[in-house]
Amino acid sequence: MSDHDHDHHHGHDHSELTETQLRVRALETVLTEKGYVDPAALDLLIETYEKKVGPRNGARVVAKAWADPAYRTRLLKDATPAIAEVGYAGRQGEHIVVLENTPKLHNMVVCTLCSCYPWPVLGLPPVWYKSAPYRSRAVSDPRGVLADFGVTLPKETEIRIWDSTAEIRYLVLPMRPAGTEGWSEEKLADLVTRDSMIGTGRPKSPKDIAK
């Protein structure tokens, strides 16, 4: 699958996209005229995933797990209800499993067959997650993929790749950064990056956010 989504900013395949743009507009008009869609519902769907549902949700879950050991236990045991406690549930997150990173084990999530991703906690997936380079190599060359993200793991760390081939959605619980003892959940959440919850990045350090 192409990552042309990057390229069209640079005017790469402009005519092709114009054609797509016209067809999308035409189809929306046809479907609206037929009474199959209500444009106000479309606006709400877009607003939901642009403004409300995104990686900030997952960051709150991770921060809560870092700050509250009882919550962490519930989250690792049965994530879907534990995440619902914080208010996140629904489409593409009906069955969530949380994977804990440790110094010995690094978890990384992919969907080699399409683009399965835990929407309620991470929002819609970034282009690279859906792209052929990630989907092809995550399972066969995980360290190479991590290098593309500037992440190097110790040689002895085991890597576990979770291919989301069914309706189970995976969220990585990254390791809590050092130097954050006594931090509030709100402050901890600022350290949690989207990629750290996919397994292709690390959380920020206190130094990173002090900059």
Next chain:
Amino acid sequence: MNGGQDLGGAHGHGPVKPEPNEPVFHGDWEKRAFALTMAMVMPGGWNLDMSRFARENRPPGEYLSMTYYQIWFAALETMLKERDLVAEDEIAAGHSLHPAKPVKRILSPGDVAKTLHRGGSTERDTNTKAAFKPGDKVRAKNINPLTHTRLPRYVRGHVGTIERIIGCHVFPDSNATGAGENPQWLYTVRFDGHELWGDEGDPTSQVSVDAWEPYLEPA
């Protein structure tokens, strides 16, 4: 199907290129294509597995050269046309030219939050017993259906270990063809990197897939 979507282990696609500060959508048409796809599930009457098949069922070259939302949109057009909900002349004209077919329900603005929050669990009750238990060695079957399947090629024929019994879930291979949900036991199956990729595999890596019982046999 052994199509362009089944990418695990393929070579030549180059490095992963994360986009700094990536927006949720690249341009207005992506927003509309996404929302149309979501909103048409209810009136269209198709299920997630049918959508996935409509997306992957195209020449691999075409699949790989399209962007994600182009694939979604092409699949939406296909499913609408297959069900005579929209005709090509209408898309070309940009207007409805034929009477609308009656549909059960449409997504109203008031339903959006509820519908998204409810989601659609794929777990189903069963009175059957799971054939495998954690620790069992299993082989992913060598299946090559022309229709939709969720067993990636890179694990077929390989031996792994049952790590977890997930539950009984809708079976995509049946659901995608309209043959019904046919729920089956679902497992997390773990494979060693070396088993999947031989000497080229990372010896410190393990890969798991979630596999339904019909995909597996005792090893």
